[in-house]
Amino acid sequence: MIRVTENLRKIRNLLAETAENAGRSRDSVKLLAVSKKQPISAIVEAASAGQRDFGENQVQEGIDKITEIADPRITWHFIGHLQTNKTRAVAEHFAWVHSVDRLKTARRLSDQRPAELGDLNVCIQVNVDEEASKSGVSFGEARELAAAIVELPRLRLRGLMCLPAVRSDHEAQRRPFRRLRELGDDLRDAGIPVDTLSMGMSDDFRAAIVEGSTIVRIGTAVFGPRS
Numbered sequence: 001m002i003r004v005t006e007n008l009r010k011i012r013n014l015l016a017e018t019a020e021n022a023g024r025s026r027d028s029v030k031l032l033a034v035s036k037k038q039p040i041s042a043i044v045e046a047a048s049a050g051q052r053d054f055g056e057n058q059v060q061e062g063i064d065k066i067t068e069i070a071d072p073r074i075t076w077h078f079i080g081h082l083q084t085n086k087t088r089a090v091a092e093h094f095a096w097v098h099s100v101d102r103l104k105t106a107r108r109l110s111d112q113r114p115a116e117l118g119d120l121n122v123c124i125q126v127n128v129d130e131e132a133s134k135s136g137v138s139f140g141e142a143r144e145l146a147a148a149i150v151e152l153p154r155l156r157l158r159g160l161m162c163l164p165a166v167r168s169d170h171e172a173q174r175r176p177f178r179r180l181r182e183l184g185d186d187l188r189d190a191g192i193p194v195d196t197l198s199m200g201m202s203d204d205f206r207a208a209i210v211e212g213s214t215i216v217r218i219g220t221a222v223f224g225p226r227s
């Protein structure tokens, strides 16, 4: 049990140090603990250690955990591929969706978001390396989708998310993150006020922070290997 608490302490320090070395403030990067395929006990321990944001990538698994843990201090983020027939469940249980990549999905989330829950925070997932195995819009499509989403009620477009191809070299890891940051700059120049770059995981969060990440999504380094 000590392990998750200890991992969290180390990662928070590492995130703060990386941000400061990049000339950023230590609290400008939020840690999203990716709890997919991890037991409830590990999430409860992380919450006791002060962790407040958790990410799940399967709708039913996420809702089961949200319902059972029922901790109002926790903010739940959906980070997986979202099929249109599961939008209602997500709109009713999560506070964030990082993986919007179709206007149809965004429209359904907007229609199905219960008003009393407040706006659903959304990011557009960009398939930065144009991989067939991954979801996400192209760089070219992102701007049009962003412009359409900001018009939808009960959604708040927060920014952009990516899941780049695996690269081991730090400089190579920075490239797709830099392009996502530049796309965020373009959106702001076009009058679309985004404030979030959801980028960086256990193996590439340093490169992501150097390039301006505001949310790093970290699973293995917090919880250990998934079951």
Ligand SMILES: *Cc1c(COP(=O)(O)O)cnc(C)c1O
Pocket (backbone or CB within 6 Å): 034, 036, 057, 079, 080, 163, 201, 202, 203, 217, 218, 219, 220, 221
């Ligand atoms: C699993 C997952 C992560 C976390 O990956 P780790 O390598 O375990 O840190 C981050 N983002 C998404 C979208 C994921 O599915």
